[in-house]
């Protein structure tokens with residue numbers, strides 16, 4: 001082949017080999033290291049269904065990335081293997097996507113309606129009518145239905161717990177079929193929003209998935225890397241480093257896998273044949289910056305103006321600002337953009353919100369005679385974030401705007 005500009009990219013392909021599919025969040029591995037006990041416990045509870053009996057309801061808690069969804073999907077595959085006769089129906093639903101009582105009842109009902117023309121429509125019926133249709137359909141045969149409601153807190157926060165109440169008491173209206181529920185939440189406090197009767201029925205059994213520690217994450221990564229990479233492209237040292245970094249943060253397997261994927265992409269793009277520490281560090285920075293940028297993009301306009309004001313000050317060397325100074329710059333930006341300004345009190349609240357998001361750092365400083373003020377500082381990279389803010393159409397009038405440097409007379 002003749003020398004061409006494509007050469008270096010073609011060459012890297014053959015050195016660095018990975019199967020991207022296996023590193024995707026949607027991939028369900030055949031093995032879930034360090035969740036064997038949870039799987040066994042669930043198997044023990046749910047095995048009742050294979051005997052034609054109704055298993056206890058289960059409530060699963062655990063912080064994000066602790067394998068909750070992976071485990072219930074794994075169980076789904078196991079049921080498929082074990083239950084050739086299809087006596088057990090295992091229905092997975094994500095309540096962030098199906099987030100209305102109507103949607104949940106309709107979704108369950110339609111799994112039991114084969115004739116397309118008889119399907120429950122997306123809208124148009126009353127929820128009670130859909131419930132009755134569901135009961136009728138379910139009860140056509142003797143069967144056990146296990147309904148998994150993932151992110152169950154989302155539907156409760158949005159619509160209250162009526163839907164859970166209905167699904168929990170559905171067995172009273174059924175004579176042949178039996179229904180049990182598995183609820184999953186990463187919000188440990190969510191049961192406080194439930195009616196005590198719903199709470200106690202839903203949590204016949206409770207399970208908690210703890211965050212993974214560094215060693216556990218390393219095992220998870222090693223297992224995944226074995227499937228995804230060839231030719232030793234993901235050496236042990238790199239996997240240990242990724243595991244350690246992810247454990248320091250939250251013990252979140254999703255983060256660890258993201259870090260592995262991005263590190264691999266950087267190594268590949270660089271034409272290297274394996275992941276090295278340098279790629280991991282760069283991947284970490286890249287992911288952090290992406291997270292910050294996403295957070296900034298989704299801020300309401302008023303908060304964007306405040307943040308921009310803080311950054312414009314930083315640009316001219318004012319790094320530690322009082323609330324008053326932030327407010328003055330904010331007013332100036334409002335004037336230039338034609339956005340109506342909020343009160344200083346409200347701006348102070350928004351600064352606290354930016355602080356909670358980790359975008360600014362506000363520290364309370366006391367000075368003589370019990371006086372107190374805040375010292376506010378951006379904790380995001382100036383240039384990258386300013387670029388994102390300036391893309392907002394509403395902020396068009398202040399693109400490229402610079403503050404005048406304050407000259408203090410001595």
Ligand SMILES: Nc1ncnc2c1ncn2[C@@H]1O[C@H](COP(=O)(O)OP(=O)(O)OP(=O)(O)O)[C@@H](O)[C@H]1O
Nearest residue numbers: 025032033064065066067068069070186220253254
């Ligand atoms: N024990 C494990 N072994 C292998 N992969 C795992 C394990 N635990 C989690 N994962 C992987 O980590 C990612 C996140 O896991 P999962 O989606 O199950 O988290 P979750 O607990 O449902 O989090 P959330 O509360 O945010 O929904 C998935 O890609 C999953 O395959």
Ligand SMILES: [Mg+2]
Nearest residue numbers: 068069070150
């Ligand atoms: Mg999940």
